Amino acid sequence: MSKRPQDSDVDFIQALAEMLRANDLTEIEVNREYGDADSLTVRVARQIQHAAPVLAAPAPAAAPAAHAAAAASAASTPPPALDPTEDPGVVPSPMVGTAYLQPEPEAPPFVKVGDAVTEGQTILIIEAMKTMNQIPAPRAGRVKRILVEDGSPVEFGAPLIILE
Numbered sequence: 001m002s003k004r005p006q007d008s009d010v011d012f013i014q015a016l017a018e019m020l021r022a023n024d025l026t027e028i029e030v031n032r033e034y035g036d037a038d039s040l041t042v043r044v045a046r047q048i049q050h051a052a053p054v055l056a057a058p059a060p061a062a063a064p065a066a067h068a069a070a071a072a073s074a075a076s077t078p079p080p081a082l083d084p085t086e087d088p089g090v091v092p093s094p095m096v097g098t099a100y101l102q103p104e105p106e107a108p109p110f111v112k113v114g115d116a117v118t119e120g121q122t123i124l125i126i127e128a129m130k131t132m133n134q135i136p137a138p139r140a141g142r143v144k145r146i147l148v149e150d151g152s153p154v155e156f157g158a159p160l161i162i163l164e
Helices: 005-022 064-076
Strands: 027-033 039-045 090-092 097-100 122-128 131-136 141-146 152-154 159-163
Touching: 005 027, 005 039, 122 159
Parallel strands: none
Antiparallel strands: 027 039, 090 159, 097 122, 097 152, 122 131, 141 159
16 A cells, blocks of 8 residues: 555654754744645744743741841842843844844944944844845844844744844
8 A cells, every 4th residue: 555645744744843843943844846836835833831930939037147148148149141032122033044144254244232223224134045134123222232143043033132
């Protein structure tokens, strides 16, 4: 008994889903060409569940010396780093693709940390499906941080740059 073409499509989709899990990806999109007028486009995506922060219960009243030592210890530890996605100046990726910080390999970057940008100014390019998409600054500001490296893959919604 031979396999139907749909069976091989199901096997292909299952292989994509396994690749998604194995490589810790959130999305894969593939277009298979079978002939002149026959193709299959498959997009497999998954949601990542972020763990909710665990809040500690208040400590019972302690002796003043122990309390002072705990306060000194807390003062010496640095505050936790702010998640870039929660920064009010974050510029998220509008698409999946490859981020480029400069228009061509030997050219200067679009922006550097500390540069002032105007609304609509190109801050980087994302290549998606062989198309170079200019990503404009959503508002005027100063570049506080660049969160992606040149040539690195980005996902939809990933933080790219933080503007002050």
